[in-house]
Amino acid sequence: MTTQAAALDRGGMDATEVGMGVYNMKLGMWVFLLSEVMFFTSLIGGYIILRGAHPDMFAQPGVVLNVPLTAFNTFLLICSSVTMVLAFAGIERGDQAKLKMWLIATAVIGMAFLGVQVYEYIQLSGHGFVPTVEGYRAEGAPLYGTTFYTMTGFHGFHVLMGVLALWYLVIQAFRGKYTAGSHGAVEITGLYWHFVDLVWIILFTIVYLI
Amino acid sequence: MATTMTDAHAAHAQDHHEPSFLRKYVFSEDHKVIGIQFLFMSLFFLMIGGLLAAIMRWQLAYPTDPSRPLPGAGLFPETMVNAGIILPEFYNSAVTMHGTIMIFFAIMPLLVGVFANYLIPLQIGAPDMAFPKLNMMSFWTAFVAGLIIMAGFFVEGGHSAAGWTQYVPLSADPEWTGVYTGQQLWLIAMTVLGFSSLMGAVNYITTVINMRAPGMTWLRMPLPTWALFITAILILLAIPVLTGALIMLLFDQTIGTTFFTVATGGEPLLWQHMFWFFGHPEVYILILPAMGFVSEIISAGSRKPVFGYNAMVLAIVAIGFIGWIVWGHHMFQSGMNPTLGMSFMVTTMIIAVPSAIKTFNWLGTMWRGDLHFHTPMLHAVAFVAMFVIGGLSGVFVASTPVDIFLHDTYFVVAHIHYVLFGGSLFAIFGAITFWFPKMFGRMMNSSLGKIHFWLTLLFFNLTFFPMHNLGIAGMMRRIYDFTQYEFLTQFQGLQVFISWSAFLLVATQVIFAFNFIYSLFKGAEAPQNPWHANSLEWTAAPSPPPHGNFERTPTVYRGPYEYSHPDAADDYWPQNAPGHAAPASEPAYAE
Ligand code: HEM
C-alpha cells in the first residue's frame, strides 16, 4: 500500500512503469498536443476547403493583411522559443538565475506577441476587416474575416494560456521549486510553447503568405 | 467522518487515515469512485433518453390523434404538448435529444467514462490513473455538460431540434426550427463534454502506456483494456475536430460569422464533412469497448482462451485506423462526386472485414467450450447475434446504389439500433452485471437478470426489426406525422405494434433498475473472483478493491485468457500466479 502511494507520488516512476521511459506528465503533454494538432487541423482544413471553394472571396497576400508587421511578430515568437530552450538548459544545469531570467524573457516576448496581435486586430477592423458579415467593408468577402479571426484568435488564445503558465513557472522558480533533478513543469511548458510557436509558423505561411 | 490528526506523525499516517466524505465520494480522485460516478450519471441519462423515445413512439403510433392523448400530457407545458397532442416542435426536439443524449450522455460515458476509469488501472495492475486530479475534473466537467444539456429543455423556444447530426442550415438559423437558446446550449454542452472526454483520453492513454505492472506486456493486456486504449486514441483525435465544428457553428449563430451560411459564402457541406470526420470514428468509439467487454465475458463464460487473441488485437487496431477514411458513407446523398463515393464505399466494406474477424473469433471461442450461460454471458452472446444483423445492414447501406433508396429512412434507424442497442447496450448490460460484484462487493440477482435479458432481447427485436421493412417501404426518418403520405398509411397497424413493443422494452428496464438498486443493498456478498476469471482485478484485489487497488504491485506471468490450461490445477490460471503453482481455489459463484 505504501509502495503504491509512493509510486503515485513519483508519477509512476518506479517498478510499475514498464512504459515509454518518459515520465507521465511529459507523455501526457505529448498526447494532449496530438489532440491540439487535430483541433488546429480542423480550423486550418476548414479554411483551405472554404478558400478552395471561393477563391474570389479572399484577397491576395498583402492586400488586406499587414505582412511586414506579422513577419516581425513571427520573428518575436521564434525568439521566445529560443529563450524557452535557454531557460530549460539553465535549470538542467541547476542554474536558478538563468532559469528565472529566460523564463521572464519568454513570458515578456509572449506578451509582446499578443500586444502586436491586438494592435493588428484594431487596425484591421478599422479598415472594415471584421469577422462578421455585418460591417465587413474590406477586400474579398466576410468569409475571409470569419476564417482569419477564428484561426488567429484561437492561436492567440493558446499563446495567452502559455503566457499564464509561464508566469506561474516564474513564481515557482522564485520560490526555488525547480532543481537540476526536478523541473518537469518547465520541460512540459516548453513543449507546449514550442508547439504553439510551430502552429503559428504554419498559420503565418498559409494565412498571410499564400 | 472528520479526521482527527493531532498526532505529530500524522503525515506518515497519510495512507491510513479516512478521507472526508466529500473527498471520498464526491470530489474523489480514486478511479473506481469516478467510474461509479459516471455510472450513476449515465444511467440517469439512459432513462431520460428512453423516455424521449417513448414520447416519439406515442406520436408515431397515434399521430395527432385527439382520442389518444399522450399519457401524462399534463406534465408538459402547452408549448410542448397541447390538449394531449405532441406538437411538431417538441417532436423535433425529442428526436434530436433522444439521439444526442443516448449517444453522448448515455452510451459513450457508460462505455468509456465508467469502464475505462474503472477497469484500466485494475486490469493493468496500477494503483490509479496517471493523473488522478485530471480524472476527477473529467467527471465534474461531464457533470456540468449534463446540467447544460438538461437546461435546454427548460428555456424558451425549447431544446435543439436539428437532429443529433445538427446539419446546417437547419441548426444554424433559428428561422427553421424556432429554437434559439436551446440550440446554443446544445453546442455549448457538447463543447464542454468534449473537454471532459479529452481529459479522460489523455489519462487513459498515458496510464496504459506508462503504468502497467511488471510483466504486463502489450500482448498480455486483457481485451477490454486494449479496446479502451484504442478508443481513447480515437477520442483524442476525433473530438477536437467536432469541437472545431461546434465552435464555428456557435460563432455563426452568436457573433454573426459565416462559416456555413450559403448566402454569404459559407459551405453547409463543410459541416457535414467535419461532423462525419468525427462522427464515424465516434461510432467505433461506441462499439470497440463493447467488443472488448464481450471478448472478456465470452472467454470466461466458455472456459476457453479467446480464439485468436492476436487477431483480436489486430482487428481492434485495424478498425481504429480504417475508421478514419470511411466518413463519406454518411454523405452519399449530399451531392458527392460518384468516384469519391465509390472510394468511400470500398473503404467502408473493407472495415467490415476486421469486424467479421472478431465475430468469427467470438464464435471460435465458444465452439466446444464449457458454456456457462450466466447473465453477463447471455448479454455477450446476444451482442454477437445483434451485431451481426447490424453489421450486415451496415454493409447494405454502404453500397452506394442501395443507399440512394435507404438513406434517411427507417432502415438506417434499424441499423443504428442493432449496432448501438443490440450491440453496445447489450454489452453494457453484460459488463455491468459482470463487474458489479467487483464494483460494489455484491452479486446482482441472477433470476431478475435473466428475466430482464430475455424480455429485452424479445422486445428489442420486435421494436427494431420491422423498421427495416418500414425503411425499405420508403418511410423517412425523423418524420412527425407519416400519415401525410398516402403510401405510408398502410403501416398504421405496424406502427402501433412497434410502439407497444417499444413501451414494453422501456418498461422492462425497470426490472434492471430494480435489480441494480436492490442488489446494491441486499445482493449476496460477492467473493473476490465470482466468475473464476484470470485478470488482475479478480485475482489480485478484493471485491471491492481498496483505495490504491493492490496490497503489493502484482507481477504478471501470462496472458489473461488461460482457461482450461493443461498445466493449471484449476480451469483458470490467474495472470499473477507464478510458475505452475495451482491457484488458491475458492468456490465459484453458484449460478
Ligand atoms: C460493419 C460495420 C458497419 C458498416 C458497414 C456501417 C455502415 C453505415 C453506413 C453506410 C451508414 C450511413 C447510412 C445512411 O445514412 O444512408 C451508417 C449509419 C450509421 N451507423 Fe453504421 N456501419 C457499421 C457499423 C456501425 C457501428 C458499429 C455503429 C455504432 C456502434 C454504427 C452506427 C451508425 C450510426 C449511428 C449511423 C447513423 C448516422 C445518422 O444519424 O445518420 N454503425 N452505417
Ligand SMILES: [Cu+2]
Ligand atoms: Cu459511419
